[in-house]
Amino acid sequence: MPIDVGRALSAEPRTTDLAWDHKDVLLYHLGIGAGAPATDPDELRYTLESRLHVLPSFATVAGGALAAAGGLGTPGIDVDLAAVLHGGQRIELHRPLPAAGRAVQSSKIAAVYDKDKAAVIVLRSSAEDGDGPLWTSDTRIFVRGEGGFGGERGPSERLELPTREPDVTVERPIREDQALLYRLSGDWNPLHADPDFAKRAGFDRPILHGLCSYGITLKAVVDTVLGGDVSRVRAYTTRFAGVVFPGETLRIRAWRDTPEPGRIQVSVTAADREDAPVLADTVVEHAPAHP
Template sequence: MAIHMHNIGKMSEGEPFSWTSKDALLYALSVGAGAGGPAKNLAFTTENSRGVDQKVLPTFAVVLGSTSGSMDGLGDFKLSQILHGGQQITLHRELATSGTVIPVSGMSAAYDKGKNAVIELSTELLDAATRELVATSVTTMIIRGEGGFGGPAGPSEQWKVPDRPADVIVVEKTSLDQALIYRLNGDRNPLHSDPQLAKMVGFDQPILHGLCTMGFAGRAVLEQVCGSDVETFGTLSVRFAAPVVPGDELATSIWKTETGAVFQVRVGETVVLDRGSYAHRRAVAGESTDHLAAATA
Protein backbone atom coordinates (compact mmCIF):
# COMPACT_ATOMS: atom_id res chain seq x y z
CA MET A 1 0.00 0.00 0.00
CA ALA A 2 1.50 3.28 -1.15
CA ILE A 3 0.08 5.65 1.47
CA HIS A 4 2.13 5.97 4.66
CA MET A 5 -0.71 5.66 7.17
CA HIS A 6 1.75 5.59 10.07
CA ASN A 7 2.59 9.24 9.37
CA ILE A 8 -0.94 10.52 9.97
CA GLY A 9 -0.81 13.13 12.70
CA LYS A 10 2.94 13.63 12.54
CA MET A 11 3.60 17.34 12.10
CA SER A 12 6.91 18.91 11.13
CA GLU A 13 8.05 22.50 11.36
CA GLY A 14 9.12 24.18 8.14
CA GLU A 15 11.33 27.13 7.37
CA PRO A 16 10.05 30.60 8.35
CA PHE A 17 8.10 32.31 5.56
CA SER A 18 8.17 36.11 5.32
CA TRP A 19 6.09 38.48 3.23
CA THR A 20 5.94 42.20 2.61
CA SER A 21 3.28 44.76 1.79
CA LYS A 22 4.24 44.37 -1.87
CA ASP A 23 3.57 40.61 -1.76
CA ALA A 24 0.09 41.18 -0.36
CA LEU A 25 -0.65 43.81 -3.04
CA LEU A 26 0.55 41.48 -5.80
CA TYR A 27 -1.66 38.69 -4.51
CA ALA A 28 -4.71 40.97 -4.53
CA LEU A 29 -4.07 41.96 -8.14
CA SER A 30 -3.51 38.32 -9.09
CA VAL A 31 -7.03 37.36 -7.96
CA GLY A 32 -8.76 40.24 -9.73
CA ALA A 33 -8.84 43.00 -7.12
CA GLY A 34 -8.98 46.37 -8.85
CA ALA A 35 -9.99 44.89 -12.19
CA GLY A 36 -13.40 46.52 -11.87
CA GLY A 37 -11.78 49.96 -11.84
CA PRO A 38 -8.70 51.60 -10.32
CA ALA A 39 -10.73 53.12 -7.46
CA LYS A 40 -12.21 49.77 -6.44
CA ASN A 41 -10.60 47.60 -3.75
CA LEU A 42 -8.02 50.29 -2.89
CA ALA A 43 -7.53 48.83 0.59
CA PHE A 44 -6.19 45.66 -1.02
CA THR A 45 -4.38 47.11 -4.03
CA THR A 46 -2.62 50.18 -2.60
CA GLU A 47 -0.60 51.05 0.49
CA ASN A 48 -0.60 54.86 0.27
CA SER A 49 -4.09 56.00 -0.71
CA ARG A 50 -5.33 58.91 1.40
CA GLY A 51 -7.73 57.83 4.10
CA VAL A 52 -7.35 54.14 3.20
CA ASP A 53 -5.39 51.68 5.32
CA GLN A 54 -3.93 48.69 3.51
CA LYS A 55 -5.68 45.39 4.21
CA VAL A 56 -4.80 41.84 3.19
CA LEU A 57 -7.20 39.49 1.42
CA PRO A 58 -7.88 36.50 3.72
CA THR A 59 -7.20 33.98 0.94
CA PHE A 60 -3.59 35.22 0.84
CA ALA A 61 -3.14 32.62 3.57
CA VAL A 62 -2.88 29.89 0.90
CA VAL A 63 0.35 31.49 -0.31
CA LEU A 64 2.01 31.72 3.11
CA GLY A 65 4.11 28.63 3.68
CA SER A 66 2.58 26.96 0.63
CA THR A 67 5.86 25.19 -0.20
CA SER A 68 6.31 23.82 3.32
CA GLY A 69 4.25 20.65 2.97
CA SER A 70 6.67 17.92 1.94
CA MET A 71 5.26 15.02 -0.07
CA ASP A 72 7.99 12.66 1.15
CA GLY A 73 6.12 11.37 4.19
CA LEU A 74 2.75 10.93 2.48
CA GLY A 75 3.47 7.87 0.35
CA ASP A 76 5.50 6.42 -2.49
CA PHE A 77 3.02 7.25 -5.25
CA LYS A 78 3.95 9.31 -8.31
CA LEU A 79 3.30 13.03 -8.59
CA SER A 80 1.36 12.31 -11.79
CA GLN A 81 -1.24 10.47 -9.68
CA ILE A 82 -2.06 13.54 -7.59
CA LEU A 83 -4.98 15.89 -8.21
CA HIS A 84 -5.63 18.98 -6.08
CA GLY A 85 -9.15 18.13 -4.97
CA GLY A 86 -9.99 20.92 -2.56
CA GLN A 87 -8.78 23.62 -0.21
CA GLN A 88 -9.84 25.05 3.11
CA ILE A 89 -8.48 28.02 5.04
CA THR A 90 -9.30 29.28 8.52
CA LEU A 91 -8.14 32.67 9.75
CA HIS A 92 -7.67 32.97 13.50
CA ARG A 93 -6.83 36.65 13.21
CA GLU A 94 -6.53 39.28 10.51
CA LEU A 95 -3.47 38.88 8.28
CA ALA A 96 -0.85 41.59 8.71
CA THR A 97 0.44 43.54 5.71
CA SER A 98 3.90 42.12 6.41
CA GLY A 99 5.30 39.52 8.74
CA THR A 100 6.83 36.11 9.22
CA VAL A 101 5.13 32.81 9.97
CA ILE A 102 6.42 29.34 10.76
CA PRO A 103 4.49 26.58 8.96
CA VAL A 104 3.83 23.33 10.81
CA SER A 105 2.58 20.71 8.36
CA GLY A 106 1.69 17.06 8.11
CA MET A 107 -0.80 14.48 6.85
CA SER A 108 -3.93 14.79 8.96
CA ALA A 109 -6.15 12.16 7.32
CA ALA A 110 -6.31 9.50 4.59
CA TYR A 111 -9.55 8.11 3.19
CA ASP A 112 -10.35 5.10 1.01
CA LYS A 113 -12.72 6.13 -1.79
CA GLY A 114 -12.74 2.83 -3.64
CA LYS A 115 -10.69 3.35 -6.78
CA ASN A 116 -8.88 6.40 -5.43
CA ALA A 117 -7.53 7.60 -2.11
CA VAL A 118 -7.91 11.03 -0.57
CA ILE A 119 -5.23 12.61 1.61
CA GLU A 120 -5.57 15.74 3.70
CA LEU A 121 -2.45 17.82 4.36
CA SER A 122 -2.86 20.32 7.19
CA THR A 123 -0.67 23.37 7.76
CA GLU A 124 -0.75 25.62 10.80
CA LEU A 125 0.83 29.05 10.36
CA LEU A 126 2.37 30.36 13.58
CA ASP A 127 3.49 33.92 14.19
CA ALA A 128 7.28 33.66 14.24
CA ALA A 129 7.60 36.15 17.10
CA THR A 130 4.80 34.99 19.41
CA ARG A 131 4.02 31.42 18.21
CA GLU A 132 0.37 32.52 18.07
CA LEU A 133 -1.78 30.62 15.57
CA VAL A 134 -2.47 32.91 12.61
CA ALA A 135 -4.17 30.64 10.08
CA THR A 136 -4.80 27.00 9.27
CA SER A 137 -5.05 25.47 5.81
CA VAL A 138 -6.14 22.00 4.74
CA THR A 139 -5.21 20.77 1.27
CA THR A 140 -7.22 17.84 -0.08
CA MET A 141 -5.37 15.66 -2.58
CA ILE A 142 -6.89 12.89 -4.68
CA ILE A 143 -4.40 10.06 -5.26
CA ARG A 144 -5.58 8.26 -8.38
CA GLY A 145 -5.49 4.47 -8.31
CA GLU A 146 -4.50 4.19 -4.64
CA GLY A 147 -7.88 3.31 -3.14
CA GLY A 148 -8.90 -0.09 -1.86
CA PHE A 149 -6.45 -0.14 1.05
CA GLY A 150 -9.15 -0.70 3.66
CA GLY A 151 -9.02 2.70 5.32
CA PRO A 152 -12.00 4.76 6.49
CA ALA A 153 -14.30 6.20 3.84
CA GLY A 154 -14.27 9.60 5.49
CA PRO A 155 -17.05 11.78 6.89
CA SER A 156 -20.29 12.16 4.98
CA GLU A 157 -20.73 15.52 3.26
CA GLN A 158 -23.65 17.71 4.31
CA TRP A 159 -23.23 20.47 1.71
CA LYS A 160 -26.22 21.38 -0.46
CA VAL A 161 -27.53 24.37 -2.37
CA PRO A 162 -30.53 25.98 -0.62
CA ASP A 163 -33.89 25.51 -2.32
CA ARG A 164 -34.09 29.12 -3.47
CA PRO A 165 -32.38 31.41 -5.98
CA ALA A 166 -28.94 32.67 -5.02
CA ASP A 167 -28.97 35.81 -2.90
CA VAL A 168 -26.33 37.34 -5.15
CA ILE A 169 -24.34 36.34 -8.23
CA VAL A 170 -20.98 38.04 -8.70
CA VAL A 171 -19.74 37.96 -12.31
CA GLU A 172 -16.09 38.73 -13.07
CA LYS A 173 -14.01 38.08 -16.15
CA THR A 174 -10.49 36.75 -15.68
CA SER A 175 -7.77 38.37 -17.76
CA LEU A 176 -5.81 36.61 -20.48
CA ASP A 177 -2.66 37.04 -18.38
CA GLN A 178 -4.32 36.00 -15.09
CA ALA A 179 -2.25 32.84 -14.65
CA LEU A 180 0.97 34.67 -15.54
CA ILE A 181 0.28 37.16 -12.76
CA TYR A 182 -0.84 34.57 -10.22
CA ARG A 183 2.27 32.42 -10.71
CA LEU A 184 4.35 35.30 -9.31
CA ASN A 185 2.94 34.39 -5.88
CA GLY A 186 5.19 31.33 -5.96
CA ASP A 187 3.41 28.55 -7.86
CA ARG A 188 5.56 28.30 -10.99
CA ASN A 189 4.02 25.04 -12.25
CA PRO A 190 4.46 25.29 -16.06
CA LEU A 191 0.99 23.81 -16.55
CA HIS A 192 -0.20 27.38 -16.01
CA SER A 193 2.26 29.10 -18.36
CA ASP A 194 3.82 26.70 -20.90
CA PRO A 195 1.57 26.07 -23.95
CA GLN A 196 3.57 23.04 -25.06
CA LEU A 197 3.43 21.34 -21.68
CA ALA A 198 -0.29 22.09 -21.35
CA LYS A 199 -0.94 20.33 -24.66
CA MET A 200 1.22 17.37 -23.60
CA VAL A 201 -1.11 16.73 -20.64
CA GLY A 202 -4.33 17.20 -22.61
CA PHE A 203 -5.21 20.90 -22.44
CA ASP A 204 -5.54 23.23 -25.41
CA GLN A 205 -3.69 25.95 -23.51
CA PRO A 206 -2.34 26.69 -20.02
CA ILE A 207 -5.05 26.65 -17.37
CA LEU A 208 -5.64 28.94 -14.42
CA HIS A 209 -4.46 27.93 -10.95
CA GLY A 210 -7.33 26.49 -8.95
CA LEU A 211 -6.25 28.63 -6.00
CA CYS A 212 -6.58 31.71 -8.21
CA THR A 213 -10.21 30.82 -8.93
CA MET A 214 -10.63 30.29 -5.19
CA GLY A 215 -9.20 33.77 -4.65
CA PHE A 216 -11.85 35.30 -6.93
CA ALA A 217 -14.57 33.45 -5.00
CA GLY A 218 -13.06 34.48 -1.68
CA ARG A 219 -13.16 38.16 -2.71
CA ALA A 220 -16.80 37.82 -3.72
CA VAL A 221 -17.69 36.24 -0.37
CA LEU A 222 -15.68 38.82 1.55
CA GLU A 223 -17.53 41.68 -0.16
CA GLN A 224 -21.03 40.23 -0.28
CA VAL A 225 -21.17 38.30 2.99
CA CYS A 226 -18.66 40.10 5.23
CA GLY A 227 -19.20 43.62 3.95
CA SER A 228 -15.47 43.65 3.07
CA ASP A 229 -14.62 43.41 6.79
CA VAL A 230 -11.54 41.18 6.96
CA GLU A 231 -11.78 40.97 10.76
CA THR A 232 -14.93 38.83 10.50
CA PHE A 233 -13.53 36.36 7.95
CA GLY A 234 -13.36 32.82 9.35
CA THR A 235 -13.31 29.60 7.31
CA LEU A 236 -13.61 29.17 3.54
CA SER A 237 -13.53 25.82 1.75
CA VAL A 238 -13.95 24.76 -1.88
CA ARG A 239 -13.87 21.68 -4.08
CA PHE A 240 -12.11 22.01 -7.45
CA ALA A 241 -14.51 20.63 -10.06
CA ALA A 242 -13.27 21.69 -13.53
CA PRO A 243 -10.39 23.69 -15.04
CA VAL A 244 -10.64 27.40 -15.81
CA VAL A 245 -8.88 29.04 -18.76
CA PRO A 246 -7.52 32.60 -18.50
CA GLY A 247 -10.11 34.88 -20.06
CA ASP A 248 -13.06 32.84 -18.75
CA GLU A 249 -15.92 34.64 -17.01
CA LEU A 250 -16.56 33.46 -13.45
CA ALA A 251 -20.07 33.59 -11.97
CA THR A 252 -20.05 33.10 -8.20
CA SER A 253 -23.51 32.28 -6.83
CA ILE A 254 -23.82 32.95 -3.10
CA TRP A 255 -26.54 31.81 -0.70
CA LYS A 256 -26.29 33.51 2.69
CA THR A 257 -26.84 31.42 5.83
CA GLU A 258 -27.11 32.12 9.56
CA THR A 259 -23.39 31.49 10.08
CA GLY A 260 -21.97 32.54 6.70
CA ALA A 261 -22.76 31.27 3.21
CA VAL A 262 -22.57 28.47 0.70
CA PHE A 263 -21.46 29.22 -2.84
CA GLN A 264 -20.66 27.77 -6.25
CA VAL A 265 -18.63 29.11 -9.17
CA ARG A 266 -19.53 28.47 -12.81
CA VAL A 267 -18.06 29.20 -16.21
CA GLY A 268 -21.12 29.19 -18.43
CA GLU A 269 -23.04 26.08 -17.38
CA THR A 270 -19.96 24.28 -16.04
CA VAL A 271 -19.37 24.18 -12.28
CA VAL A 272 -15.66 24.90 -11.72
CA LEU A 273 -15.70 25.38 -7.94
CA ASP A 274 -18.18 23.22 -6.07
CA ARG A 275 -19.27 22.70 -2.48
CA GLY A 276 -18.12 26.16 -1.47
CA SER A 277 -18.79 27.02 2.15
CA TYR A 278 -17.93 29.95 4.37
CA ALA A 279 -18.33 30.57 8.11
CA HIS A 280 -17.75 33.84 9.95
CA ARG A 281 -14.88 33.77 12.44
CA ARG A 282 -17.27 34.16 15.36
CA ALA A 283 -19.33 31.25 14.06
CA VAL A 284 -16.18 29.13 13.94
CA ALA A 285 -15.50 30.15 17.55
CA GLY A 286 -19.13 29.49 18.56
CA GLU A 287 -20.15 33.14 19.04
CA SER A 288 -23.29 34.90 17.77
CA THR A 289 -23.17 36.32 14.22
CA ASP A 290 -26.58 38.02 14.15
CA HIS A 291 -25.04 41.47 13.65
CA LEU A 292 -23.11 40.26 10.59
CA ALA A 293 -26.23 38.87 8.94
CA ALA A 294 -28.03 42.17 9.49
CA ALA A 295 -25.14 44.18 8.09
CA THR A 296 -25.01 42.27 4.80
CA ALA A 297 -28.73 41.60 4.29
Protein backbone atom coordinates in the same frame (compact mmCIF):
# COMPACT_ATOMS: atom_id res chain seq x y z
CA MET B 1 3.00 0.39 -1.77
CA PRO B 2 3.62 4.04 -2.73
CA ILE B 3 1.62 5.32 0.28
CA ASP B 4 2.59 3.90 3.65
CA VAL B 5 -0.35 5.20 5.68
CA GLY B 6 1.03 4.34 9.10
CA ARG B 7 4.37 5.94 8.37
CA ALA B 8 2.76 9.06 6.88
CA LEU B 9 0.44 9.61 9.85
CA SER B 10 3.18 9.07 12.42
CA ALA B 11 5.76 11.30 10.71
CA GLU B 12 6.96 14.27 12.72
CA PRO B 13 5.48 17.64 11.73
CA ARG B 14 7.56 19.68 9.30
CA THR B 15 8.18 23.31 10.13
CA THR B 16 8.78 26.13 7.69
CA ASP B 17 9.69 29.75 8.33
CA LEU B 18 7.40 32.12 6.45
CA ALA B 19 7.96 35.79 5.70
CA TRP B 20 6.02 38.27 3.60
CA ASP B 21 5.55 42.00 3.15
CA HIS B 22 3.13 44.36 1.45
CA LYS B 23 4.59 43.63 -1.99
CA ASP B 24 3.68 39.95 -1.68
CA VAL B 25 0.15 40.84 -0.61
CA LEU B 26 -0.27 43.35 -3.45
CA LEU B 27 0.98 40.81 -6.00
CA TYR B 28 -1.43 38.17 -4.69
CA HIS B 29 -4.37 40.56 -4.87
CA LEU B 30 -3.50 41.50 -8.45
CA GLY B 31 -3.18 37.79 -9.23
CA ILE B 32 -6.79 37.21 -8.22
CA GLY B 33 -8.08 40.14 -10.25
CA ALA B 34 -8.09 43.05 -7.80
CA GLY B 35 -7.61 46.56 -9.16
CA ALA B 36 -10.41 46.90 -11.68
CA PRO B 37 -11.29 49.75 -11.88
CA ALA B 38 -7.85 50.84 -10.77
CA THR B 39 -9.00 54.03 -8.99
CA ASP B 40 -12.09 52.53 -7.32
CA PRO B 41 -11.77 53.20 -3.55
CA ASP B 42 -13.04 49.69 -2.82
CA GLU B 43 -10.30 48.20 -4.99
CA LEU B 44 -7.61 50.41 -3.47
CA ARG B 45 -8.09 48.48 -0.23
CA TYR B 46 -6.38 45.61 -2.05
CA THR B 47 -3.92 47.46 -4.26
CA LEU B 48 -2.56 50.49 -2.35
CA GLU B 49 -0.14 49.85 0.50
CA SER B 50 -1.35 52.81 2.55
CA ARG B 51 -4.89 51.35 2.69
CA LEU B 52 -4.01 47.66 2.52
CA HIS B 53 -6.39 45.02 3.87
CA VAL B 54 -5.26 41.40 3.50
CA LEU B 55 -7.72 38.95 1.96
CA PRO B 56 -7.67 35.83 4.20
CA SER B 57 -7.00 33.48 1.27
CA PHE B 58 -3.53 35.05 1.08
CA ALA B 59 -2.65 32.43 3.71
CA THR B 60 -2.47 29.86 0.90
CA VAL B 61 0.58 31.61 -0.59
CA ALA B 62 2.12 33.45 2.38
CA GLY B 63 5.87 33.01 2.25
CA GLY B 64 5.58 31.37 -1.16
CA ALA B 65 4.94 28.02 0.56
CA LEU B 66 2.98 25.37 -1.32
CA ALA B 67 1.17 23.19 1.20
CA ALA B 68 0.42 20.40 -1.27
CA ALA B 69 4.03 20.09 -2.37
CA GLY B 70 5.20 19.99 1.24
CA GLY B 71 2.79 17.21 2.04
CA LEU B 72 4.00 15.09 -0.84
CA GLY B 73 7.48 15.15 0.67
CA THR B 74 6.31 13.51 3.90
CA PRO B 75 7.87 10.13 4.76
CA GLY B 76 5.53 7.38 3.58
CA ILE B 77 4.22 9.40 0.64
CA ASP B 78 5.75 8.38 -2.70
CA VAL B 79 3.41 9.17 -5.58
CA ASP B 80 3.53 10.22 -9.23
CA LEU B 81 3.04 13.99 -9.38
CA ALA B 82 1.21 13.57 -12.70
CA ALA B 83 -1.53 11.71 -10.78
CA VAL B 84 -1.98 14.46 -8.18
CA LEU B 85 -4.91 16.89 -8.10
CA HIS B 86 -5.81 19.56 -5.56
CA GLY B 87 -9.11 18.23 -4.25
CA GLY B 88 -10.16 20.83 -1.71
CA GLN B 89 -9.08 23.59 0.64
CA ARG B 90 -10.14 24.94 4.03
CA ILE B 91 -8.67 27.88 5.94
CA GLU B 92 -9.63 28.85 9.47
CA LEU B 93 -8.54 32.34 10.53
CA HIS B 94 -7.62 32.98 14.14
CA ARG B 95 -7.22 36.73 13.60
CA PRO B 96 -6.80 39.13 10.66
CA LEU B 97 -3.62 38.64 8.65
CA PRO B 98 -1.00 41.39 8.87
CA ALA B 99 0.23 43.05 5.69
CA ALA B 100 3.79 42.11 6.64
CA GLY B 101 5.00 39.47 9.00
CA ARG B 102 7.02 36.43 9.92
CA ALA B 103 5.54 33.15 11.07
CA VAL B 104 6.39 29.52 11.62
CA GLN B 105 4.20 27.01 9.82
CA SER B 106 3.92 23.43 11.07
CA SER B 107 2.50 20.77 8.74
CA LYS B 108 1.67 17.09 9.04
CA ILE B 109 -0.50 14.46 7.37
CA ALA B 110 -3.80 14.45 9.28
CA ALA B 111 -5.53 11.64 7.34
CA VAL B 112 -5.23 9.34 4.34
CA TYR B 113 -8.51 8.10 2.86
CA ASP B 114 -9.13 5.19 0.50
CA LYS B 115 -11.50 6.11 -2.35
CA ASP B 116 -10.99 2.76 -4.16
CA LYS B 117 -9.48 4.16 -7.36
CA ALA B 118 -7.74 7.03 -5.63
CA ALA B 119 -6.33 8.13 -2.30
CA VAL B 120 -7.07 11.43 -0.57
CA ILE B 121 -4.31 12.89 1.59
CA VAL B 122 -5.26 15.59 4.09
CA LEU B 123 -2.38 17.89 4.96
CA ARG B 124 -3.00 20.08 8.03
CA SER B 125 -0.90 23.18 8.50
CA SER B 126 -0.93 25.80 11.21
CA ALA B 127 0.92 29.10 11.33
CA GLU B 128 1.72 31.36 14.24
CA ASP B 129 3.81 34.43 14.88
CA GLY B 130 5.04 36.12 18.04
CA ASP B 131 1.47 37.13 18.92
CA GLY B 132 0.02 33.63 18.62
CA PRO B 133 -1.90 31.53 16.06
CA LEU B 134 -2.69 33.08 12.67
CA TRP B 135 -4.38 30.36 10.64
CA THR B 136 -4.99 26.64 10.30
CA SER B 137 -5.47 25.08 6.87
CA ASP B 138 -6.47 21.68 5.52
CA THR B 139 -5.32 20.84 2.00
CA ARG B 140 -6.96 17.81 0.41
CA ILE B 141 -4.70 16.12 -2.15
CA PHE B 142 -6.36 13.66 -4.55
CA VAL B 143 -4.00 11.02 -5.94
CA ARG B 144 -5.37 8.94 -8.82
CA GLY B 145 -4.57 5.23 -8.88
CA GLU B 146 -3.45 5.02 -5.23
CA GLY B 147 -6.65 3.71 -3.60
CA GLY B 148 -7.66 0.15 -2.83
CA PHE B 149 -5.42 -0.29 0.21
CA GLY B 150 -8.27 -1.06 2.60
CA GLY B 151 -8.32 2.21 4.50
CA GLU B 152 -11.22 4.36 5.67
CA ARG B 153 -13.19 6.10 2.93
CA GLY B 154 -13.45 9.27 4.96
CA PRO B 155 -16.18 11.90 4.79
CA SER B 156 -18.02 12.35 1.51
CA GLU B 157 -20.65 14.91 2.43
CA ARG B 158 -22.01 17.01 -0.39
CA LEU B 159 -23.87 20.27 0.15
CA GLU B 160 -27.15 20.64 -1.68
CA LEU B 161 -27.66 24.10 -3.11
CA PRO B 162 -30.58 26.06 -1.67
CA THR B 163 -33.76 25.87 -3.71
CA ARG B 164 -34.38 29.62 -3.42
CA GLU B 165 -32.79 32.23 -5.63
CA PRO B 166 -29.31 33.35 -4.54
CA ASP B 167 -29.01 36.56 -2.58
CA VAL B 168 -26.08 37.64 -4.74
CA THR B 169 -25.03 36.69 -8.28
CA VAL B 170 -21.90 38.26 -9.77
CA GLU B 171 -19.66 37.47 -12.70
CA ARG B 172 -15.91 37.84 -12.62
CA PRO B 173 -14.02 37.78 -15.95
CA ILE B 174 -10.66 36.00 -15.95
CA ARG B 175 -7.91 37.80 -17.83
CA GLU B 176 -6.00 35.90 -20.51
CA ASP B 177 -2.82 36.43 -18.50
CA GLN B 178 -4.37 35.75 -15.08
CA ALA B 179 -2.58 32.43 -14.51
CA LEU B 180 0.74 33.96 -15.59
CA LEU B 181 0.32 36.68 -12.99
CA TYR B 182 -1.00 34.43 -10.22
CA ARG B 183 1.86 31.93 -10.54
CA LEU B 184 4.29 34.67 -9.43
CA SER B 185 2.93 34.14 -5.92
CA GLY B 186 4.61 30.73 -5.78
CA ASP B 187 2.85 28.03 -7.80
CA TRP B 188 5.19 27.44 -10.74
CA ASN B 189 3.41 24.35 -12.10
CA PRO B 190 3.83 24.56 -15.92
CA LEU B 191 0.27 23.25 -16.28
CA HIS B 192 -0.82 26.87 -15.81
CA ALA B 193 1.55 28.43 -18.37
CA ASP B 194 3.00 25.96 -20.88
CA PRO B 195 0.60 24.88 -23.69
CA ASP B 196 2.65 21.78 -24.54
CA PHE B 197 2.70 20.63 -20.90
CA ALA B 198 -1.05 21.27 -20.62
CA LYS B 199 -1.73 19.12 -23.69
CA ARG B 200 0.34 16.28 -22.23
CA ALA B 201 -1.84 16.56 -19.12
CA GLY B 202 -5.00 16.27 -21.24
CA PHE B 203 -6.04 19.92 -21.60
CA ASP B 204 -6.38 21.96 -24.77
CA ARG B 205 -4.53 24.85 -23.15
CA PRO B 206 -3.19 25.92 -19.75
CA ILE B 207 -5.74 26.05 -16.96
CA LEU B 208 -6.20 28.54 -14.13
CA HIS B 209 -4.92 27.58 -10.67
CA GLY B 210 -7.70 26.26 -8.45
CA LEU B 211 -6.47 28.48 -5.64
CA CYS B 212 -6.77 31.49 -7.94
CA SER B 213 -10.49 30.73 -8.42
CA TYR B 214 -10.62 30.23 -4.64
CA GLY B 215 -9.23 33.72 -4.03
CA ILE B 216 -11.39 35.38 -6.69
CA THR B 217 -14.47 33.84 -5.10
CA LEU B 218 -13.64 34.93 -1.55
CA LYS B 219 -12.96 38.48 -2.72
CA ALA B 220 -16.34 38.56 -4.48
CA VAL B 221 -18.13 37.35 -1.34
CA VAL B 222 -16.28 39.80 0.92
CA ASP B 223 -17.01 42.70 -1.44
CA THR B 224 -20.70 41.95 -2.07
CA VAL B 225 -21.93 40.23 1.11
CA LEU B 226 -19.55 41.24 3.92
CA GLY B 227 -19.31 44.95 3.15
CA GLY B 228 -15.67 44.70 2.09
CA ASP B 229 -14.61 43.77 5.64
CA VAL B 230 -11.94 41.05 5.37
CA SER B 231 -11.71 40.79 9.17
CA ARG B 232 -15.18 39.21 9.34
CA VAL B 233 -14.05 36.00 7.62
CA ARG B 234 -13.62 33.17 10.11
CA ALA B 235 -13.23 30.17 7.80
CA TYR B 236 -13.49 29.33 4.10
CA THR B 237 -13.96 25.86 2.65
CA THR B 238 -14.28 24.54 -0.90
CA ARG B 239 -14.05 21.46 -3.10
CA PHE B 240 -12.43 21.89 -6.51
CA ALA B 241 -15.03 20.48 -8.90
CA GLY B 242 -13.80 21.54 -12.34
CA VAL B 243 -11.29 23.56 -14.33
CA VAL B 244 -11.30 27.16 -15.50
CA PHE B 245 -9.45 28.46 -18.55
CA PRO B 246 -7.98 31.98 -18.64
CA GLY B 247 -10.27 34.23 -20.66
CA GLU B 248 -13.45 32.65 -19.27
CA THR B 249 -15.90 34.16 -16.77
CA LEU B 250 -16.72 32.85 -13.31
CA ARG B 251 -20.35 33.03 -12.22
CA ILE B 252 -20.53 33.28 -8.43
CA ARG B 253 -23.80 32.77 -6.56
CA ALA B 254 -24.10 33.27 -2.80
CA TRP B 255 -26.82 32.52 -0.27
CA ARG B 256 -26.67 34.30 3.11
CA ASP B 257 -27.35 32.55 6.44
CA THR B 258 -27.50 29.07 4.89
CA PRO B 259 -28.43 26.95 6.73
CA GLU B 260 -27.81 29.19 9.75
CA PRO B 261 -26.60 32.73 10.53
CA GLY B 262 -22.91 33.32 9.98
CA ARG B 263 -22.64 30.95 7.00
CA ILE B 264 -22.66 31.89 3.33
CA GLN B 265 -23.04 29.04 0.86
CA VAL B 266 -21.46 29.66 -2.53
CA SER B 267 -21.66 28.09 -5.98
CA VAL B 268 -19.05 28.87 -8.65
CA THR B 269 -19.45 27.86 -12.29
CA ALA B 270 -17.95 28.63 -15.70
CA ALA B 271 -20.46 30.96 -17.33
CA ASP B 272 -18.99 30.34 -20.80
CA ARG B 273 -19.51 26.56 -20.59
CA GLU B 274 -23.16 26.26 -19.57
CA ASP B 275 -22.37 26.72 -15.88
CA ALA B 276 -19.93 23.83 -15.67
CA PRO B 277 -19.00 23.36 -11.98
CA VAL B 278 -15.79 25.02 -10.76
CA LEU B 279 -16.07 25.20 -6.94
CA ALA B 280 -18.58 23.09 -5.00
CA ASP B 281 -19.44 22.51 -1.33
CA THR B 282 -18.21 26.04 -0.71
CA VAL B 283 -18.92 27.87 2.55
CA VAL B 284 -17.68 31.16 4.01
CA GLU B 285 -18.11 31.38 7.78
CA HIS B 286 -18.12 34.90 9.17
CA ALA B 287 -18.55 37.07 12.23
CA PRO B 288 -21.34 39.66 12.55
CA ALA B 289 -20.76 43.13 11.16
CA HIS B 290 -18.86 45.44 13.48
CA PRO B 291 -21.12 47.89 15.34
